[in-house]
Amino acid sequence: MGTEVSARIHHDQAEEARLLLKHVREEMQRIDNTYSPYKPNSELSRVNRLASQAPQKVSDEFYALIKKALWVYERSAGAFDITYASVGHLYNYRKAEAPTDDEIKALKPAIGSVGITLNDRHQSVYFSDERIKIDLGGLAKGYAVDSAITLLAKSGIKHASVSAGGDTRLLGDYVGRPWMVGIKNPRLVGASSNNWEEQQVMKIPMINEAISTSGDYERFFIDDDTRERVHHIIDPGTGKSTNEMMSVSVIGPEGFNTDPLSTALFVLGFEKGLELIEKIPGYEAIFIRRDGQVKYSSGLVNPE
Numbered sequence: 060m061g062t063e064v065s066a067r068i069h070h071d072q073a074e075e076a077r078l079l080l081k082h083v084r085e086e087m088q089r090i091d092n093t094y095s096p097y098k099p100n101s102e103l104s105r106v107n108r109l110a111s112q113a114p115q116k117v118s119d120e121f122y123a124l125i126k127k128a129l130w131v132y133e134r135s136a137g138a139f140d141i142t143y144a145s146v147g148h149l150y151n152y153r154k155a156e157a158p159t160d161d162e163i164k165a166l167k168p169a170i171g172s173v174g175i176t177l178n179d180r181h182q183s184v185y186f187s188d189e190r191i192k193i194d195l196g197g198l199a200k201g202y203a204v205d206s207a208i209t210l211l212a213k214s215g216i217k218h219a220s221v222s223a224g225g226d227t228r229l230l231g232d233y234v235g236r237p238w239m240v241g242i243k244n245p246r247l248v249g250a251s252s253n254n255w256e257e258q259q260v261m262k263i264p265m266i267n268e269a270i271s272t273s274g275d276y277e278r279f280f281i282d283d284d285t286r287e288r289v290h291h292i293i294d295p296g297t298g299k300s301t302n303e304m305m306s307v308s309v310i311g312p313e314g315f316n317t318d319p320l321s322t323a324l325f326v327l328g329f330e331k332g333l334e335l336i337e338k339i340p341g342y343e344a345i346f347i348r349r350d351g352q353v354k355y356s357s358g359l360v361n362p363e
Contacts, residue, residue, distance in 0.1 A: 060091050060200055061278075062224030068211060069218035069234050079214055083207045083221065090203045093121070094195045096144065106184055107144075107192045114176075114183035122182050124195055124202060125175070131198070131319040132172045135335060139323035140295035144194035145169035147293050155280035157289050163298040166190055170295045201271055201318025204228035225272035225321070228314045229265055237264035245276045245305035245347060260353065261345075265310070271317035273325040274306035292325050303328040305349055310359075311342035320344075329354055 066083045070076035094103045106115050117125075131139040146166045149158035158166075169190035176185040200223040207221040208228045219230040220238060229238050241259040263270070279290035279300075287302070294301045307325040309317040320342060324332035329346045336344040336356050346354040 060087070060095075060196075060203070060223055062200070064203075064223045065221070066207065067220045068216050070216065079211060079216065082210060082214075086207055086210055087203055087223065090199060090206065093118075094124070094199045096148065096192075096194050096196075103193070103195060110184050111186040111189040111191060114178060114181065114185040116181060116183045119182070122177070122184075124198060125177060125184060125193075127198055127202075127315060128193075128195065128319065129172055129175065129177070131323055134339075135320075135323035135327065137171070137295055138326040138331075139197060139319050140170060140172050141193040141195060141197065142170050142172050142174060142191055143293045143295045143298075144192040145190055146298040147194060147291075148192055150289070150291070150293075152278040152280055152289075152291060155283075155289075157282070158298070167298045170298065197322045198315065198319040200224055200226040201228075201269070201314030201316070204269070204314045225274065225277065226269070226314050226318050227271075228269045229267055232266045237266050239263070240265050240270055242272060242308050242345060242347075243274070243276075243306070245274050260347065263310070268310060268312060269314040269317045270308055270310045271314060271321040272306055272308040273321040275300070275304070276306070292322060294326050301326050301328070303349055304332075304346060305351075306347045307332065308345040309336065309342060310344070311339075316342065 064087050066080055068076055068079060093101055095101045096103055102121055109115050128141045146163055149162060169188045174187040174191050204221045204223050204226050205228055208230050211219045212230055217231045218234050221228050227240060239262045241262050243258055244260045247258045273292055275288055275290040279288050282289050290300045292301055304325050307321050309321040311317045324336060324344055329348060333356060336342055343358040344356045
């Protein structure tokens, strides 16, 4: 998934604990193998190659992921759009490469989830334009941490934490007290200090919840000409990085929702993002703007 995955569980038998952690690793690897756009044999790569030629029958899981993506697309008025990859696949953050304005102009008409047709009867996916590509990175990690927690819960585990990059899902509490989840300072990530505390904007006590953070510090480079930060959260409307936010964190019951919602809110910016999250019961958000201001949705504001 292009990120570190970590899992912590409370168990009184070391061997059984190690076996469960092995199962978590295998589940994460399975999801990566299925939805990686970089692996030619993944189900996602097959769909990207063939779905514009003919409807492609997909697995139950894949179909559910696409349906979730389209739900968030509609709720966010297109701010979350898996077809951003029609342009997004041309970005190479390791090599500091971005598509030209002409390339973006040529491919931008392919961005838009209205170009995806689902057939419930045949459980198939069809693309109306041969230029369309999709990327499920904006929700697959949230789904993956949920899946790992479900696996652990079915095995009798009562206390666990599973993280994949900016997505964390918690099972129960931290054996009698809340889990403390840190939100990173976007401009201290990767700093020379090894002090975890110094790299956090805040710590949040959480029990049996999920949190996802989308930030402009995860994959980026600085453009040599403009000195602007070019990062991986692409505005579907422009084909380029958004620039109002440094990070957005969403808290709620499931990573399957917090993950895509954090991306959507990041693209929307504070005012429109706040308007959206306030309409979704059970979910809250923390916004860190480019000027360093930290803003909260109403459910996180201290009434005092």
